[in-house]
Amino acid sequence: xxxxxxxxxxxxxxxxxxxxxxxxxxxxxxxxxxxxxxxxxxxxxxxxxxxxxxxxxxxxxxxxxxxxxxxxxxxxxxxxxxxxxxxxxxxxxxxxxxxxxxxxxxxxxxxxxxxxxxxxxxxxxxxxxxxxxxxxxxxxxxxxxxxxxxxxxxxxxxxxxxx
Amino acid sequence: xxxxxxxxxxxxxxxxxxxxxxxxxxxxxxxxxxxxxxxxxxxxxxxxxxxxxxxxxxxxxxxxxxxxxxxxxxxxxxxxxxxxxxxxxxxxxxxxxxxxxxxxxxxxxxxxxxxxxxxxxxxxxxxxxxxxxxxxxxxxxxxxxxxxxxxxxxxxxxxxxxxx
Numbered sequence: 001x002x003x004x005x006x007x008x009x010x011x012x013x014x015x016x017x018x019x020x021x022x023x024x025x026x027x028x029x030x031x032x033x034x035x036x037x038x039x040x041x042x043x044x045x046x047x048x049x050x051x052x053x054x055x056x057x058x059x060x061x062x063x064x065x066x067x068x069x070x071x072x073x074x075x076x077x078x079x080x081x082x083x084x085x086x087x088x089x090x091x092x093x094x095x096x097x098x099x100x101x102x103x104x105x106x107x108x109x110x111x112x113x114x115x116x117x118x119x120x121x122x123x124x125x126x127x128x129x130x131x132x133x134x135x136x137x138x139x140x141x142x143x144x145x146x147x148x149x150x151x152x153x154x155x156x157x158x159x160x161x162x163x
Numbered sequence: 164x165x166x167x168x169x170x171x172x173x174x175x176x177x178x179x180x181x182x183x184x185x186x187x188x189x190x191x192x193x194x195x196x197x198x199x200x201x202x203x204x205x206x207x208x209x210x211x212x213x214x215x216x217x218x219x220x221x222x223x224x225x226x227x228x229x230x231x232x233x234x235x236x237x238x239x240x241x242x243x244x245x246x247x248x249x250x251x252x253x254x255x256x257x258x259x260x261x262x263x264x265x266x267x268x269x270x271x272x273x274x275x276x277x278x279x280x281x282x283x284x285x286x287x288x289x290x291x292x293x294x295x296x297x298x299x300x301x302x303x304x305x306x307x308x309x310x311x312x313x314x315x316x317x318x319x320x321x322x323x324x325x326x327x
Contacts, residue, residue, distance in 0.1 A: 015173070030323060085321060116269045159320040163314065
């Protein structure tokens with residue numbers, strides 16, 4: 001058991017990922033939360049909590065991806081979170097990998113947009129996260145349908161949705 | 164009537180933006196349409212276009228609108244639901260190069276029929292659905308806005324995980 005007030009790093013890239021992360025805020029009550037995203041304008045959403053901004057990157061731009069990973073690494077080293085919770089996408093994957101190395105517990109919540117199959121970043125992150133959730137019952141271990149071939153050994157859990 | 168059109172933070176969506184423009188031009192009573200149209204080179208006569216907007220500007224345009232038109236992105240859908248704004252969504256199609264995959268088609272299927280949410284599956288349906296949207300926005304609101312928070316089940320699960 002942890003003592004009071006774990007330090008949480010809550011991560012989401014801009015747009016729908018961020019909107020979903022915001023819906024989880026009541027779960028962080030009583031914690032010290034630092035948010036990490038790709039859009040500086042979100043500071044007002046979380047004030048007075050701290051917001052760390054990293055460069056955005058899509059998977060086709062290797063330089064941007066490298067820059068983003070370094071920024072996330074630096075953020076994780078500075079914040080030293082006890083827990084990482086992310087709704088994706090790429091910065092969340094990076095945060096899970098680095099924070100886990102430093103001993104944090106990590107949770108990936110796949111976007112509610114992925115109702116037919118898990119996202120690519122979700123499948124990648126799921127291998128590493130301590131908790132891996134889908135927001136669709138039929139994609140989770142408690143549902144009938146299983147994740148696609150190759151994900152059989154470890155499927156995400158379904159524990160409710162952001163809606 | 165004031166509408167806000169949003170195509171998300173990454174790509175343009177000319178099939179939707181162009182359709183809304185033509186519809187607006189053909190309306191007897193011209194709606195005022197603010198459009199966050201993404202990186203889109205076209206000129207739209209009947210839209211007030213801003214390619215990208217800051218989060219605060221996005222909130223402002225959303226608040227001012229009587230109804231919202233958007234791609235079938237979760238940010239758009241969740242925001243419209245929590246603010247009680249009638250919403251028309253058109254899914255992006257991978258076959259037309261509008262998105263990497265067809266997850267927006269699945270999303271639209273799941274949300275079609277929810278109170279206050281309309282879906283235009285094809286360009287040809289757009290004008291008719293937009294007329295319906297104006298009808299929804301003109302009627303007194305019948306549905307309460309959705310909760311701004313995740314389901315209790317998910318919140319409890321995340322809470323206990325965070326607490327260790």
